Amino acid sequence: MILLKLYRIVGSILSPAGKNAKLSILIYHRVLSEQDPLYSYEVTKESFNVQMSQLKAVFNVLPLAEAIERLKNGTLPARAACITFDDGYADNATTALPILQRHGLKATFFIAIGYLNGGRMFNDTVTEAIRCSSASSLDLTFMGLGSFELSSREARVRAINTILPAIKYLPVGEREALAEKIAGLATSQALPDNLMMTTAQLRSLHQAGMEIGGHTVRHPILSGLDTESARQEIIGCKRILEEQLGAPVSLFAYPNGKPGRDYLAEHVRIVGESGFSAAVTTRAGCTVDSGDMMQLPRYTPWQSDIKYFIPGLLRNLRRTAE
Numbered sequence: 267m268i269l270l271k272l273y274r275i276v277g278s279i280l281s282p283a284g285k286n287a288k289l290s291i292l293i294y295h296r297v298l299s300e301q302d303p304l305y306s307y308e309v310t311k312e313s314f315n316v317q318m319s320q321l322k323a324v325f326n327v328l329p330l331a332e333a334i335e336r337l338k339n340g341t342l343p344a345r346a347a348c349i350t351f352d353d354g355y356a357d358n359a360t361t362a363l364p365i366l367q368r369h370g371l372k373a374t375f376f377i378a379i380g381y382l383n384g385g386r387m388f389n390d391t392v393t394e395a396i397r398c399s400s401a402s403s404l405d406l407t408f409m410g411l412g413s414f415e416l417s418s419r420e421a422r423v424r425a426i427n428t429i430l431p432a433i434k435y436l437p438v439g440e441r442e443a444l445a446e447k448i449a450g451l452a453t454s455q456a457l458p459d460n461l462m463m464t465t466a467q468l469r470s471l472h473q474a475g476m477e478i479g480g481h482t483v484r485h486p487i488l489s490g491l492d493t494e495s496a497r498q499e500i501i502g503c504k505r506i507l508e509e510q511l512g513a514p515v516s517l518f519a520y521p522n523g524k525p526g527r528d529y530l531a532e533h534v535r536i537v538g539e540s541g542f543s544a545a546v547t548t549r550a551g552c553t554v555d556s557g558d559m560m561q562l563p564r565y566t567p568w569q570s571d572i573k574y575f576i577p578g579l580l581r582n583l584r585r586t587a588e
């Protein structure tokens with residue numbers, strides 16, 4: 267408790283209230299019900315619960331839309347923080363929501379709308395196929411990656427960590443087709459079709475008072491699309507989400523989210539023209555002024571050791587733009 271008090275003092279110096287306030291926005295993707303060596307970078311329900319209790323003890327957690335308004339008005343509290351989730355995983359509704367509710371916290375969920383109701387993102391297709399493969403190796407020489415050992419868990423993690431970056435930047439249709447082809451070579455078993463939310467789960471988050479934001483339809487790297495396709499991805503997710511929720515959707519998250527690499531200036535313009543009032547990136551840092559509401563930086567709490575969770579957030583407050 268003394269440590270948390272000290273963190274609050276340091277936090278108030280780095281992130282004061284009012285005109286010089288800073289806004290920390292955390293990113294999560296999944297909250298697993300138990301530790302999974304193939305997703306070792308994701309939080310579990312236990313670690314997320316502890317993170318939320320520490321976050322609440324040190325920071326003033328606000329819904330993102332409210333924080334953005336207060337940033338513009340110069341009325342943010344000291345140590346202001348927001349919680350966001352990207353992609354639309356089912357565990358956001360089944361596992362994260364009850365923990366957020368227990369702590370009385372609000373979060374924003376950015377949904378890649380095309381994967382709801384049984385869809386699967388390319389990374390999960392590859393990961394889940396390698397998980398359930400009974401083969402001892404996976405030959406991907408046809409795509410210039412050679413052959414992968416699958417004889418141990420570590421070898422499977424290495425294979426996944428090599429394959430995913432090799433296909434991530436392919437056009438979205440090609441990327442999904444290749445992921446399916448790799449999966450077919452790894453296993454003939456059916457892969458899970460319940461990783462992403464259902465529409466009912468999406469609505470349950472919204473009805474619980476959580477904010478819902480757009481994250482495109484099929485999670486493409488926007489910089490690899492022609493302008494019209496990018497516009498359809500951005501406008502499309504907003505239109506479908508608004509239809510399904512019966513409510514306006516005003517926040518957007520760029521897929522992958524690194525400026526100049528995953529999205530370009532024209533996409534920032536399209537997001538604004540599509541009626542979104544603010545957008546978040548994966549650029550590290552915190553927001554220091556209301557200058558660019560369409561490219562807000564965020565912070566990923568990668569550290570698996572809880573003792574580095576708040577220190578990591580405090581360090582992020584000193585990193586204003588990267």
Ligand SMILES: [Zn+2]
Nearest residue numbers: 352353521522
């Ligand atoms: Zn994403």
